Amino acid sequence: MSPIKSGLLQIRIPATFMRGGTSKGVFFRLEDMPEPTRVPGIARDKLFQRVIGSPDPYAAHIDGMGGATSSTSKCVIVSPSTQPGHDVDYLYGQIAIDTDFVDWSSNCGNLSTAAGAFAIHAGYVDPARAEQGIVTVRIWQANIGKTIITHVPVTDGPNGLEVQETGDFELDGVTFPAAEIVLEFLDPAEDGDEGGSMFPTGNLIDELDVPEAVVPGGKIKATLINAGIPAIFVNAADIGYTGTELREAINGDQAALRRFEALRIAGGLKMGLFKAPEDAAKSLRAPCIAFVAPATSYTSSSGKTITAEDIDLLVRALSMGKLHHAMMGTASVAIATAAAVPGTLVNLAAGGGERQAVRFGHPSGTLRVGAEARQEDGHWSVTKAIMSRSARILMEGWIRIPGDTF
Known part of the structure; x- marks a missing residue:
């Protein structure tokens, strides 16, 4: 021995x-x-x-x-x-x-x-x-x-x-x-001196320049928001999805995962989170990529039927380069905040207009989240986001x- x-x-x-x-x-x-x-x-x-x-x-x-x-x-x-x-x-x-x-x-x-x-x-x-x-x-x-x-x-x-x-x-x-357990995330938007600190570009919807492999034409609409976590929201239809996808449909497709990472890098550069593309490797989670779609019925990963009447919209999000099995808490804050601001892609997918809460469908089922947002001098801010967990x-x-x- x-x-x-x-x-x-x-x-x-x-x-x-x-x-x-x-x-x-x-x-x-x-x-x-x-x-x-x-x-x-x-x-x-x-x-x-x-x-x-x-x-x-x-x-x-x-x-x-x-x-x-x-x-x-x-x-x-x-x-x-x-x-x-x-x-x-x-x-x-x-x-x-x-x-x-x-x-x-x-x-x-x-x-x-x-x-x-x-x-x-x-x-x-x-x-x-x-x-x-x-x-x-x-x-x-x-x-x-x-x-x-x-x-x-x-x-x-x-x-x-x-x-x-x-x-x-x-x-x-x-x-x-x-x-x-009820959680309140106070003032969840990122701090900053520019008028667009919650929306870092100052826009509710931006047009991102992305590689042709991501979308034909190399341009895609996105809502870029700093709330809970820096997040990039795009329409599911713009990247060839329905918003009803489960993990296997995304995580087993290496080409799709590479496209999502290219989109994350493009959004991170636009948001000022990265100075160069290689900096993306130093942040495993931020910005997160999520895609949204209007409410439609689907079957969750547990086999439960989620009807369109159960939800306001569909959201799928990636964490550390893979589609999340449910929804990250920080991304839920971003969803709640973006949904509360009329004109974002998240808000429009939910039907538009002013709203203080939404219930969204994710791969494992549904989640209700709320946010209190207000506009002052043309700039949006959020006082808190609320959700329940255990x-x-x-x-x-x-x-x-x-x-x-x-």
């Missing part, structure tokens, strides 16, 4: 594995993390990558907690807030699956749900401050510098009040029902990683 090499013993770190919305991630309290990883840098990146099992050339995450999808390759750090008027700081890392990269540039809207519940589980927020069975947790989203308010239900447990995780709230894309602890204890990870 070969002797054990120095430094290869595993270390263990307190961690909690949680589902939030249609995503899953490994949650850490900042004070529980190894000291070198408590600050941004290579050590923290290496820790998160090893926890998830990346980079993995097999794209399977067999040797980690990840699930080899954009929805399941996530880690979160929560700590007492450094910001006045907030309870906790929430920092999110999206771990690339087969490349050596951790993306810190954006938020995960789905795991924002779990961040509020985790704040209570972790002892940062006292559940005794509940009003009518709800604890309001004010979260500072440290990646993008925004406030998220979560309304977390609590119930009597063996040790007093604790987060209520079971319930009858159903979320399409999640197999089992759970307790409803969250649940799947496992808690210690994560183990080799001692030479960082």
Whole structure:
């Protein structure tokens, strides 16, 4: 038997594995993390990558907690807030699956749900401050510098009040029902000095110059918006789709995925997110690409029939280069915001006019989202976007990683 090499013993770190919305991630309290990883840098990146099992050339995450999808390759750090008027700081890392990269540039809207519940589980927020069975947790989203308010239900447990995780709230894309958590994303639009900070070009609809491989003629209409996450919305019909597509129709078509990435790069350049096309590789999630279509009936990935009467419009979105199985939380914020502004492609697909909420169809079913938008001096802004999600602890204890990870 070969002797054990120095430094290869595993270390263990307190961690909690949680589902939030249609995503899953490994949650850490900042004070529980190894000291070198408590600050941004290579050590923290290496820790998160090893926890998830990346980079993995097999794209399977067999040797980690990840699930080899954009929805399941996530880690979160929560700590007492450094910001006045907030309870906790929430920092999110999206771990690339087969490349050596951790993306810190954006938020995960789905795991924002779990961040509020985790704040209570972790002892940062006292559940005794509940009003009518709800604890309001004010979260500072440290990646993008925004406030998220979560309304977390609590119930009597063996040790007093604790987060209520079971319930009858159903979320399409999640197999089992759970307790409803309402989220408010305050002032979700990106900050900026130009009049078009929410619409970075100042236009509700732009004409993008794209490669001929994307669309014949090399031009396509798009709504470019910064709300929740920078997003590029196009009409499904303009790129040869109906808006009823499921994951298999897109993710198995490598030529289609290349066209979507070319479209993402063109939109990112137009929005000023990239200085050069090669910069797109440094942002796994932003901008996201989504395509919209008027409401029509279809069969969801679970086999459920979604009728045109059930929804206002259809939306399909890509995350990390693949069609999402449901809808990203941050993209849902962008959908809600764009739908609330008359004249965007999202608004027009929903039938046009002023609206404060829409129900859209996605591959797994439907989701209702709302936004409060207003126009002042010719410029649009949004005060908040609202949606409901659920969250649940799947496992808690210690994560183990080799001692030479960082």
